[in-house]
Amino acid sequence: MSDIRRRDFIAGAASLAAAAAVTLGSPREVGAGDASFMNNVPDPILSGDDLPTFKFALEKSEGRVSGLSFAKEATVRQLPISKGIAGVAMGLAPGVMRELHWHATAAEWAFVQDGRVRTTVTGPGGYEETNDFEPGDVWYFPRGHAHVLECLGDQPCHFILMFDNGYFSEFGTFSITDWIGHVPKPLLAKNFGLPESTFDGFPKKEVYFAKGALPPAKPATPGQGWKLPPLTHKYRLLANPPRVNNKGGRLWLVDSTLFPISTTFTGAVLELDRGAMRELHWHPTADEWQYVLQGQASVTLFGSGGRYRAEKLEQGDVGYIPQGYGHSIENVGSGTCRVLIGFNSGIYEEIDLSEWIASNPPDVLATNFGQPAAVFEKFPRKDVFIAPNDGPSK
Ligand code: MN
Numbered sequence: 057m058s059d060i061r062r063r064d065f066i067a068g069a070a071s072l073a074a075a076a077a078v079t080l081g082s083p084r085e086v087g088a089g090d091a092s093f094m095n096n097v098p099d100p101i102l103s104g105d106d107l108p109t110f111k112f113a114l115e116k117s118e119g120r121v122s123g124l125s126f127a128k129e130a131t132v133r134q135l136p137i138s139k140g141i142a143g144v145a146m147g148l149a150p151g152v153m154r155e156l157h158w159h160a161t162a163a164e165w166a167f168v169q170d171g172r173v174r175t176t177v178t179g180p181g182g183y184e185e186t187n188d189f190e191p192g193d194v195w196y197f198p199r200g201h202a203h204v205l206e207c208l209g210d211q212p213c214h215f216i217l218m219f220d221n222g223y224f225s226e227f228g229t230f231s232i233t234d235w236i237g238h239v240p241k242p243l244l245a246k247n248f249g250l251p252e253s254t255f256d257g258f259p260k261k262e263v264y265f266a267k268g269a270l271p272p273a274k275p276a277t278p279g280q281g282w283k284l285p286p287l288t289h290k291y292r293l294l295a296n297p298p299r300v301n302n303k304g305g306r307l308w309l310v311d312s313t314l315f316p317i318s319t320t321f322t323g324a325v326l327e328l329d330r331g332a333m334r335e336l337h338w339h340p341t342a343d344e345w346q347y348v349l350q351g352q353a354s355v356t357l358f359g360s361g362g363r364y365r366a367e368k369l370e371q372g373d374v375g376y377i378p379q380g381y382g383h384s385i386e387n388v389g390s391g392t393c394r395v396l397i398g399f400n401s402g403i404y405e406e407i408d409l410s411e412w413i414a415s416n417p418p419d420v421l422a423t424n425f426g427q428p429a430a431v432f433e434k435f436p437r438k439d440v441f442i443a444p445n446d447g448p449s450k
């Protein structure tokens with residue numbers, strides 16, 4: 057290629073990149089067909105000289121409110137970096153349900169923070185499961201499976217939903233009232249073999265939050281009778297022992313090896329004592345979505361090319377780490393910090409910096425860093441994972 061042609065080529069590529077940046081600058085323009093969602097295609101959001109923000113104040117956002125019930129979401133609109141995972145904070149008042157619906161383009165993973173929730177999910181084959189959830193429990197609904205969420209008892213409930221698609225909006229679900237409200241009555245009458253008048257009083261548009269009597273203590277039998285699915289949708293995350301219990305913190309984690317239906321998602325609760333830190337690490341196969349349940353965290357992000365960014369997350373804030381990017385989570389508050397973490401992979405994988413260093417010969421490290429090999433004799437010989445306030449014991 058001649059110099060002139062090369063210059064033209066570079067100028068052309070630059071203007072294409074600029075056009076892409078302009079398109080992506082407005083979150084409304086980001087569509088699900090964006091090829092950058094594919095991991096091997098350079099992502100314009102992650103291609104700049106600086107890393108973009110990876111924080112969003114979810115609980116402080118407006119969302120959709122109906123009385124004491126609410127839904128606040130973090131999608132690529134609110135947090136453009138979060139292409140792999142979207143999340144929702146939802147609260148339901150007593151007697152309120154999030155109506156029957158499904159998601160065409162995302163599976164749903166959830167963690168109950170406060171109160172009690174009852175779910176009924178319907179899968180292909182007419183399999184149906186009703187479960188009651190308490191704080192610390194999680195559910196997983198495969199993409200496209202229908203479900204309903206009810207607040208149980210006379211206290212409000214609060215839970216965090218995650219979706220394995222950052223473009224998924226909780227306000228674009230396929231709701232039963234929206235559908236039935238838009239189908240002509242003769243067609244409905246034929247479908248169910250009922251008089252058209254049956255549907256006279258049905259809602260004409262999406263109900264979303266449906267309010268009624270408190271649900272019965274024990275769920276009533278479905279119209280078809282019980283037809284349980286082969287795999288359960290419920291896992292008691294915090295009722296099980298933590299996967300990691302270190303000086304400085306604990307990690308409860310559930311992936312598909314423990315919760316087989318959760319083929320596209322892994323969820324975790326990370327608890328850090330005062331001053332402790334989840335060490336520098338990365339995940340080879342998943343993006344990471346964070347929600348601060350309690351306390352304050354400083355999250356760092358390393359994005360190659362000298363790019364490094366730190367954000368301070370308060371309770372109710374969301375953080376996002378792209379697949380393969382280096383990061384750490386440090387408790388910078390005055391008490392315990394708890395972070396809910398989701399990964400868009402059914403198998404959990406990580407590589408920790410301390411383990412990476414410990415797995416290499418000292419002479420390699422000496423040459424790499426231009427330091428005497430003896431320096432690396434002092435480093436930890438195994439994975440630190442969580443570093444307590446006073447540093448790990450060697
Ligand atoms: Mn849902």
Ligand code: MN
Nearest residue numbers: 337339344383
């Ligand atoms: Mn991580």
